[in-house]
């Protein structure tokens with residue numbers, strides 16, 4: 037009896053220890069599988085995220101450099117600070133749930149080189165290749181020798197809209213026409229650059245609204261991220277919005293263009309009659325095609341980041357007889 041009791045006690049102890057060892061190793065395996073060695077990355081003391089290794093940080097950084105270079109292959113990309121790393125053990129889900137691309141993208145600095153074609157000190161066109169700038173500067177010089185035409189190199193942190201070839205051709209023609217021996221007073225008023233010209237453009241706007249009428253906001257968002265002439269050569273207003281957000285036709289009219297253009301990316305042009313037209317740039321998707329009639333408020337495209345842009349937004353232009361003016365005075369319901 038007593039012997040049997042001792043045996044069963046021993047058996048009990050043996051199985052208890054065995055079971056506990058099993059549970060313990062299972063827990064250990066789970067922990068080892070769940071918590072992985074990682075590095076915490078910081079920039080100037082600011083936490084960026086967890087990376088599986090310092091190498092993975094470099095991979096993410098290089099992806100972002102490639103992303104910037106797809107906008108302009110000559111862009112200079114850098115970080116203001118050297119990253120610092122701390123070892124730590126974290127759950128897999130932490131790595132999966134965070135967004136290191138967004139965090140690191142916010143810290144990345146860019147320097148673009150742009151080439152402005154200046155006529156008598158005023159920037160008339162902006163390109164991101166020196167060849168294009170030289171070509172237009174040379175054409176202007178050869179056609180109107182009295183003008184002081186030069187190419188000015190500028191370093192900017194954000195790349196705005198560059199002058200498309202189509203637009204550059206129009207500007208060139210306009211400058212040449214304006215400088216013909218017999219000048220008409222009308223032809224000397226143009227909306228291009230510098231503060232004095234912005235004023236002129238706004239005056240044109242204010243006086244012509246009655247004649248041309250006004251239209252609706254082209255997006256639900258009415259906050260302007262970058263104003264007309266917010267930087268030299270910015271010929272429209274930028275309205276922020278997530279990729280895929282609806283873009284509405286400002287007024288009824290006829291689509292004159294729906295497709296790709298350098299700088300503007302996917303864009304739509306609508307002719308509203310009376311010399312007024314609008315342009316919607318950087319779209320992710322176009323929902324209309326050239327020749328199509330559209331009505332005011334019709335969804336014609338979706339917000340995106342095609343062409344020269346660093347983030348999703350609608351670049352919206354109002355043009356009077358082909359010349360971009362400040363769209364703001366032409367928008368109803370402000």
Ligand SMILES: [Zn+2]
Nearest residue numbers: 272273274351
């Ligand atoms: Zn813009």
